[in-house]
Amino acid sequence: MIDPLAHAHMNLVGGVVLLAMGVTFYLLPIFTGKRIYSIKLVKHTFWWVSIGVYSFYIIQMVFGIWEGLLLHSSPQDIPSVHRFYGPIMAISGTVMAIGFCTYLANVVLTITASSSGDEIAPLQNQ
Ligand code: HEM
Numbered sequence: 001m002i003d004p005l006a007h008a009h010m011n012l013v014g015g016v017v018l019l020a021m022g023v024t025f026y027l028l029p030i031f032t033g034k035r036i037y038s039i040k041l042v043k044h045t046f047w048w049v050s051i052g053v054y055s056f057y058i059i060q061m062v063f064g065i066w067e068g069l070l071l072h073s074s075p076q077d078i079p080s081v082h083r084f085y086g087p088i089m090a091i092s093g094t095v096m097a098i099g100f101c102t103y104l105a106n107v108v109l110t111i112t113a114s115s116s117g118d119e120i121a122p123l124q125n126q
Contacts, residue, residue, distance in 0.1 A: 001064030006057050013096065014053040021045060021103050028110055037109035045103040052096025059088055 025042055029035060036042060063085050070078050 001060045001067070006060035006064065009053055009060075010057045013049065014057070018046075018049060018053075021049070024103075024107060028107065032111060034110055034113055037106050037113055041102050041106040045099050045106065048095055048099030048102060050099075052092060052094075052099055055092040056089070056096060059085075059092055 025036055063081070067078055067081060070081060
């Protein structure tokens, strides 16, 4: 839970993926000559992914430490703790996945939008 899951997702999703999403929203108008379809969706992407990945990290760390300590003190109690892990992780993973979906939708809608948008609109001016 702590390594690889908490470590991997905080670095890959919280770092690399969020950076890649930001770079996409910066470069897409330059490459396509079109405005980003929705700046509101960009903000949704940021918040859903950020809240999702931080909650994912915290949950993995809490259960990792909790179950790790139980392993050394009373391993028979681990199943009664672990039954909460799945449902809580499912909520956190879904929050993160919603952020991925809003990102994908925004990119596809920007590329397929009919307006040619001859002006490149930087994010801060929209
Ligand atoms: C909505 C987004 C995501 C969710 C809900 C999610 C969830 C999970 C889960 C549940 C596992 C554990 C699988 C198992 O039990 O073996 C896992 C493993 C992993 N994920 Fe993700 N993930 C997401 C996105 C990503 C992304 C974008 C990356 C990389 C860029 C990534 C990298 C990894 C890695 C490296 C592992 C560890 C694989 C292993 O060593 O077993 N995940 N993820």
